[in-house]
Amino acid sequence: xxxxxxxxxxxxxxxxxxxxxxxxxxxxxxxxxxxxxxxxxxxxxxxxxxxxxxxxxxxxxxxxxxxxxxxxxxxxxxxxxxxxxxxxxxxxxxxxxxxxxxxxxxxxxxxxxxxxxxxxxxxxxxxxxxxxxxxxxxxxxxxxxxxxxxxxxxxxxxxxxxxxxxxxxxxxxxxxxxxxxxxxxxxxxxxxxxxxxxxxxxxxxxxxxxxxxxxxxxxxxxxxxxxxxxxxxxxxxxxxxxxxxxxxxxxxxxxxxxxxxxxxxxxxxxxxxxxxxxxxxxxxxxxxxxxxxxxxxxxxxxxxxxxxxxxxxxxxxxxxxxxxxxxxxxxxxxxxxxxxxxxxxxxxxxxxxxxxxxxxxxxxxxxxxxxxxxxxxxxxxxxxxxxxxxxxxxxxxxxxxxxxxxxxxxxxxxxxxxxxxxxxxxxxxxxxxxxxxxxxxxxxxxxxxxxxxxxxxxxxxxxx
Amino acid sequence: xxxxxxxxxxxxxxxxxxxxxxxxxxxxxxxxxxxxxxxxxxxxxxxxxxxxxxxxxxxxxxxxxxxxxxxxxxxxxxxxxxxxxxxxxxxxxxxxxxxxxxxxxxxxxxxxxxxxxxxxxxxxxxxxxxxxxxxxxxxxxxxxxxxxxxxxxxxxxxxxxxxxxxxxxxxxxxxxxxxxxxxxxxxxxxxxxxxxxxxxxxxxxxxxxxxxxxxxxxxxxxxxxxxxxxxxxxxxxxxxxxxxxxxxxxxxxxxxxxxxxxxxxxxxxxxxxxxxxxxxxxxxxxxxxxxxxxxxxxxxxxxxxxxxxxxxxxxxxxxxxxxxxxxxxxxxxxxxxxxxxxxxxxxxxxxxxxxxxxxxxxxxxxxxxxxxxxxxxxxxxxxxxxxxxxxxxxxxxxxxxxxxxxxxxxxxxxxxxxxxxxxxxxxxxxxxxxxxxxxxxxxxxxxxxxxxxxxxxxxxxxxx
Numbered sequence: 026x027x028x029x030x031x032x033x034x035x036x037x038x039x040x041x042x043x044x045x046x047x048x049x050x051x052x053x054x055x056x057x058x059x060x061x062x063x064x065x066x067x068x069x070x071x072x073x074x075x076x077x078x079x080x081x082x083x084x085x086x087x088x089x090x091x092x093x094x095x096x097x098x099x100x101x102x103x104x105x106x107x108x109x110x111x112x113x114x115x116x117x118x119x120x121x122x123x124x125x126x127x128x129x130x131x132x133x134x135x136x137x138x139x140x141x142x143x144x145x146x147x148x149x150x151x152x153x154x155x156x157x158x159x160x161x162x163x164x165x166x167x168x169x170x171x172x173x174x175x176x177x178x179x180x181x182x183x184x185x186x187x188x189x190x191x192x193x194x195x196x197x198x199x200x201x202x203x204x205x206x207x208x209x210x211x212x213x214x215x216x217x218x219x220x221x222x223x224x225x226x227x228x229x230x231x232x233x234x235x236x237x238x239x240x241x242x243x244x245x246x247x248x249x250x251x252x253x254x255x256x257x258x259x260x261x262x263x264x265x266x267x268x269x270x271x272x273x274x275x276x277x278x279x280x281x282x283x284x285x286x287x288x289x290x291x292x293x294x295x296x297x298x299x300x301x302x303x304x305x306x307x308x309x310x311x312x313x314x315x316x317x318x319x320x321x322x323x324x325x326x327x328x329x330x331x332x333x334x335x336x337x338x339x340x341x342x343x344x345x346x347x348x349x350x351x352x353x354x355x356x357x358x359x360x361x362x363x364x365x366x367x368x369x370x371x372x373x374x375x376x377x378x379x380x381x382x383x384x385x386x387x388x389x390x391x392x393x394x395x396x397x398x399x400x401x402x403x404x405x406x407x408x409x410x411x412x413x414x415x416x417x418x419x420x421x422x423x424x425x426x427x428x429x430x431x432x433x434x435x436x437x438x439x440x441x442x443x444x445x446x447x448x449x450x451x452x453x454x455x456x457x458x459x460x461x462x463x464x465x466x467x468x469x470x471x472x473x474x475x476x477x478x479x480x481x482x483x484x485x486x487x488x489x
Numbered sequence: 490x491x492x493x494x495x496x497x498x499x500x501x502x503x504x505x506x507x508x509x510x511x512x513x514x515x516x517x518x519x520x521x522x523x524x525x526x527x528x529x530x531x532x533x534x535x536x537x538x539x540x541x542x543x544x545x546x547x548x549x550x551x552x553x554x555x556x557x558x559x560x561x562x563x564x565x566x567x568x569x570x571x572x573x574x575x576x577x578x579x580x581x582x583x584x585x586x587x588x589x590x591x592x593x594x595x596x597x598x599x600x601x602x603x604x605x606x607x608x609x610x611x612x613x614x615x616x617x618x619x620x621x622x623x624x625x626x627x628x629x630x631x632x633x634x635x636x637x638x639x640x641x642x643x644x645x646x647x648x649x650x651x652x653x654x655x656x657x658x659x660x661x662x663x664x665x666x667x668x669x670x671x672x673x674x675x676x677x678x679x680x681x682x683x684x685x686x687x688x689x690x691x692x693x694x695x696x697x698x699x700x701x702x703x704x705x706x707x708x709x710x711x712x713x714x715x716x717x718x719x720x721x722x723x724x725x726x727x728x729x730x731x732x733x734x735x736x737x738x739x740x741x742x743x744x745x746x747x748x749x750x751x752x753x754x755x756x757x758x759x760x761x762x763x764x765x766x767x768x769x770x771x772x773x774x775x776x777x778x779x780x781x782x783x784x785x786x787x788x789x790x791x792x793x794x795x796x797x798x799x800x801x802x803x804x805x806x807x808x809x810x811x812x813x814x815x816x817x818x819x820x821x822x823x824x825x826x827x828x829x830x831x832x833x834x835x836x837x838x839x840x841x842x843x844x845x846x847x848x849x850x851x852x853x854x855x856x857x858x859x860x861x862x863x864x865x866x867x868x869x870x871x872x873x874x875x876x877x878x879x880x881x882x883x884x885x886x887x888x889x890x891x892x893x894x895x896x897x898x899x900x901x902x903x904x905x906x907x908x909x910x911x912x913x914x915x916x917x918x919x920x921x922x923x924x925x926x927x928x929x930x931x932x933x934x935x936x937x938x939x940x941x942x943x944x945x946x947x948x949x950x951x952x953x
Contacts, residue, residue: 131726131843132874133733154734176679187677190654203929211839211874213651213910215640215690216918216925217952218934222686226679243734262595269597270618270707273780274738316737317788324781375675379595410596410675446677454680461680465667469941470682476940477933488681 034091035071041083048072057116060103061163064453069096069110073117078196078204078235081117085233085482086202088115094485095200097229099171100142102163104371105451107175107228107487114485117233119170126236128153133241134193134210139170139234146239155241158185162361170234176226178447183408184277184314185242187447188225194238195221199231200478210238223473228449229484231477245277245314249322250350251329254305254340258382261309263337265378265408268311271328276408278312280357283385283403290356293366300342300353310357357404360413367400368418370429374437375410375446384440385412391436396421411446434460450488458489498555499535505547510585512536521580524567525627528917533560533574537581542660542668542699545581549697549946550666552579558949559664561693563635564606566627568835569915571639571692571951578949581697583634590700592617597705598657598674603634603698610703619705622649626825634698640690642911647872648741648778649706651911652689658702659685663695664942674702687937692913693948695941709741709778713786714814715793718769718804722846725773727801729842729872732775735792740872742776744821747849747867754820757830764806764817774821821868824877831864832882834893838901839874839910848904849876855900860885875910898924914952922953 039047049071059066070093075081088095096110098118110116119140127136128149135150135157143157144164150157159172161179171177173195177188185191194209197220207221224232255261261281268276282290287308291299313325322343332338344350363369376384385403392399400420405412416429434444434457443461444454459467470489474481503511513535523530534557539545552559560574562582574580583604591600594617601610607621608628614621623636625643635641637659641652649655658673661684671685688696719725725745732740746754751772755763777789786807796802808814827833840848849867856863864884869876880893898908898921907925908918923931934953938945 129841129843130730132841133730134841176683178677178679182677186654187679189683190650199929199933203932205929205933206927207930208905209907210841210905211907211910213642213646213839213870213873213875214907214925215642215909215911215913216907217690217914217922217930218695218937219640219653219686219690220930220933222683223937226681226683231682243737266594266597271780273707316735375677377593377596377598377674379593406677409677411677441672441674443673443675443678443680445679446675447679449679450681458681461678463670465663465669466671466681466684468667469663469669469684472940473682473687473937476936 031070034087034093037087038071038073038084041087042073042075042080046074046076046080048074056101057098057110057118059109060101060106062104062106062453064106065109067110067112069114069116070112071115073115074121075117076121078198081198081233081235082202082204084117085198085200089200089202089480089482092480092482094482096484097174097233099140099168099174100163100166102167103171103175103451104373104448105445106453107449107451107484108171109452111486119168119235122235125149129210130154132210134238135241136208136236136238137169138236139168141169143167143169143172150241151244153241154244156244157191157239158242159188159191169237173225173234173237174227174229175449178409178411181277182406183279184274189222191239192221192225192237193240195224195234196236197224197232197234200480200483205232208236208238226449228451228488230474230488231483243316245316246318247315247320247322248277248350249313249325250344250353251311252300252342252353253309253311253329253338254301255307255309256305256339258307260337261307261407262378264309264332267332267337268328272313272325275313275315276311277314278310279406279408280310281405281407282308282310282357285400286402286404287356289402290359293359293362294352294355301340305339310353363415367415370416370418370426372414372433373446373448374412374414374442374444376412376437376440376442378407378410380440381405381407381410381412384436384442388414388433388436392416395432396424409446430457452487455488495534498551498557501551502535502537502548505551506537506539506544510538510540510544512538520565521562521574521582523573524565524570526568526570526917528570529573531574531576533578533580534576535579537579538585539581540585542662545662545697545699546666546668548581549662549664553664553666553944553946556944556946558946560948561638561697563604563632563638564627564630566631567635567639567915568837568912569909570917571913571915571948572635573916575950583632583699586699589613593674594618596674598702599705600672600700600702601633602700603632605633607631607633607636614705615708617705618708620708621655621703622706623652623655633701637689637698637701638691638693639913642873642875645741646870647743648738653686655703656685656689656701657704659688659698660700661688661696661698664944664947669696672700672702690913692915692952694938694952695947707780709780710782711779711784711786712741712814713777713789714808714817715775716764716806716817717773717775717793717802718765719771719773720769720803722771724801725771725871726842728773728796731796731801732792736777736789739777739779740775741778742774743870743872744774745869745871746772746774746821749864750866750868751820753866754823757823757826758816758819765804769803774817827879831879834880834882834890836878836897837910837912838876838878838906838908840876840901840904840906842871842874844904845869845871845874845876848900848906852878852897852900856880859896860888873910894921916951919952
């Protein structure tokens with residue numbers, strides 16, 4: 026092992042990255058210290074700001090040689106602490122490696138550097154006459170590299186899959202400094218192991234993503250939004266199934282809201298009033314998106330009418346305008362206010378769709394029995410088998426967040442559920458990873474980590 | 490190393506698998522010796538026929554301990570020699586591990602053992618009111634485990650992706666005998682490395698797939714088929730783009746045929762006559778598949794009419810009945826006759842869609858210059874960036890297949906193409922893998938192979 030002094034390492038890094046490419050001490054701003062969770066803000070030992078893939082490669086080679094640990098950082102919008110440094114870590118920011126490099130309309134692909142924000146990529150795709158089928162609340166700040174490192178989910182998964190499904194090619198720098206360039210633009214390519222899928226979702230523990238080729242989709246020209254009410258979870262599954270059978274991936278959102286969540290959401294809207302005259306046991310916000318600009322949503326409304334008659338749904342409010350649709354979405358988007366209005370203990374679990382409703386009922390009963398004063402909010406992207414639960418820590422002031430995590434995850438195991446549907450494991454869920462993965466799986470992950478990062482310099486303490 | 494004699498190993502295997510679960514010598518039939526390429530038929534040292542995952546695990550542990558190499562075998566329908574044994578290998582057949590274990594309609598998933606044939610799985614999905622979005626010519630013989638091990642492509646990729654995209658969960662037995670069970674049924678699951686994608690497409694070199702959870706899709710109730718003609722490749726790309734923008738994944742096939750292929754296909758149909766009165770520079774068979782049983786294809790025909798007027802397409806024959814559609818498909822499906830009518834040298838390459846047409850022109854010119862008598866047939870799933878080329882070995886009798894492979898692959902490199910779009914690397918393309926993958930990628934694959942199969946007992950000599 027080369028036990029170079031930290032000063033020697035910094036000098037070598039400055040030689041590669043220039044004086045302004047290496048920061049230490051007070052020159053490192055708060056943004057590099059923690060993510061959107063605000064957990065454990067820590068100033069790293071240094072912050073690297075490379076401008077090229079070659080600089081990333083040489084910087085990692087120096088750190089690997091000196092056995093200095095490196096935390097890759099994107100837009101710092103993560104929700105599981107995957108980019109939070111320790112005081113001894115060197116942070117490596119992709120901020121200066123941004124930009125769309127190519128849009129290939131024949132292949133319907135887009136090539137970009139990892140530091141490009143999601144919104145920049147979305148806008149460039151749109152201008153070229155396409156849609157990038159990845160969207161999430163942090164779009165203005167989050168970066169493509171981070172989106173892929175965490176396999177981000179977001180608003181369009183029911184239609185086009187998670188971030189993973191948008192990726193055709195990837196460039197990754199390994200801990201050794203080797204540049205793994207798999208900038209494939211083809212839908213079909215069966216030449217050896219599919220390395221890209223290993224790096225996507227590995228949260229910076231196997232390599233630093235520096236470039237990507239993403240698939241583009243045709244633009245959806247018409248959107249139709251409806252809020253529906255049910256008397257039971259099974260009816261919601263029935264509706265989802267019936268709409269999918271009729272409209273396939275034209276169903277672009279299916280957001281189920283349990284009453285506590287719905288009431289909270291309504292209370293934060295401009296009117297403060299429910300669109301329905303009465304309260305129901307369950308609500309869903311459903312969106313239909315058509316490629317055909319001339320589609321006025323009549324066929325969608327007609328099917329809803331039939332299902333209303335059949336009793337699958339109890340009530341429906343169809344948006345008649347864009348502002349109607351925005352008002353309905355405002356209820357669901359109250360989640361943006363959670364950090365302000367609550368002390369949120371957030372869960373981002375997944376369960377097979379068939380048992381998700383039963384889990385909510387059992388989970389609520391168990392929470393109420395254990396902590397009668399708890400205020401908890403359930404909603405889910407049930408087409409993606411994804412349930413979000415937020416417990417307001419203020420309602421159970423004597424209970425630690427950790428205790429609540431452990432209580433809920435413990436209930437998840439018998440359902441074959443996963444502790445993270447979309448936010449990832451990072452730092453915050455690492456101790457609960459074994460709820461969802463077997464000892465054999467963890468051993469395989471550890472073997473792969475050792476094979477690709479033998480000195481363990483990449484994002485230590487995260488995921489595994 | 491444990492240098493147990495082969496007899497000792499067989500005795501240990503018989504203890505685990507029973508007398509009828511271990512075959513040697515003449516008891517091993519021809520089916521276990523080679524795949525559909527008929528390349529290098531070889532009787533393996535033994536054939537194992539486990540009935541349970543536990544038996545697979547114990548058998549692999551025995552072979553690993555004794556350093557005996559193992560070749561996993563499915564339906565033996567592969568086209569790259571990935572399941573062909575050497576005389577010293579032990580073949581492990583999944584034939585006795587077949588059957589659908591569950592169809593979960595709420596999750597829209599299907600769980601099955603790896604030895605289940607694709608057709609059995611398709612039929613079970615259909616009976617449950619769904620569609621399995623994986624289809625290929627070998628459906629009656631190929632097995633799901635083999636389909637996933639090679640990441641099979643087939644007829645539906647433009648609509649629903651390759652085999653990989655259908656998989657939610659996987660059970661794999663590692664060389665050590667460890668059972669890696671990741672039988673996930675959720676669309677979203679971000680808990681650590683995505684191991685399943687590593688095994689999918691690894692052609693049995695990293696583990697033996699024993700079970701899978703596949704996604705089910707809604708049934709497509711109406712199909713509309715058309716044969717169109719173009720004057721140039723760019724027009725075909727334009728048509729694909731325009732149809733995708735209007736119909737999205739309702740475009741379920743887009744099969745481009747160059748004139749030599751088209752003439753050969755027509756010559757083998759019942760009538761032997763082209764559906765068109767004149768010859769054109771390029772043809773495409775296009776299929777539109779709608780979820781809506783009431784869709785009579787009028788909107789599809791209307792768009793084609795517009796494009797005919799605009800000159801994007803020169804001519805079109807719209808199938809008016811199922812038998813019309815079958816007659817059009819018969820032209821494209823002449824490939825089934827290749828092994829009978831030709832001495833086929835098959836290529837299964839992929840290229841970015843935008844340069845695929847140029848590659849065909851250059852490739853044909855180069856072939857004609859080098860071997861003026863060559864008879865070659867080009868067709869492609871251009872929506873999947875996949876080109877098939879078959880050179881008839883009889884037309885160039887003094888040229889080895891290997892010489893033709895090397896000649897074509899050499900032309901592919903500057904286009905960023907891949908030597909296998911869907912058939913895989915196996916035995917036959919191993920020496921050409923470096924055309925499509927960099928030294929850094931090959932090194933990473935080798936490191937992963939060593940991490941998961943340190944003794945190298947699984948499918949040696951394949952892929953890497």
